[in-house]
Amino acid sequence: MLTTDSVYTIAKALSKEGLRELYTKIGKDLNKDEKPNRLSKKPNRISDKEISDMVMTRIFKVKTK
Numbered sequence: 265m266l267t268t269d270s271v272y273t274i275a276k277a278l279s280k281e282g283l284r285e286l287y288t289k290i291g292k293d294l295n296k297d298e299k300p301n302r303l304s305k306k307p308n309r310i311s312d313k314e315i316s317d318m319v320m321t322r323i324f325k326v327k328t329k
Contacts, residue, residue, distance in 0.1 A: 275286060310318075317328045 275283065278286065320326045320328050
């Protein structure tokens with residue numbers, strides 16, 4: 265089983281270019297995991313009522329209260 269210590273020892277043996285490439289690959293993997301969480305945390309700019317009112321007035325041409 266690999267541990268962080270053994271991976272660190274292997275990474276230290278890499279050249280500077282190899283370390284940069286490894287860092288880039290790990291960064292991309294971490295960003296893939298984080299992106300969905302960021303999207304779900306954004307608040308809605310328009311409320312559900314405002315959206316339904318817009319649909320009724322613009323698409324169905326029905327006046328809302």
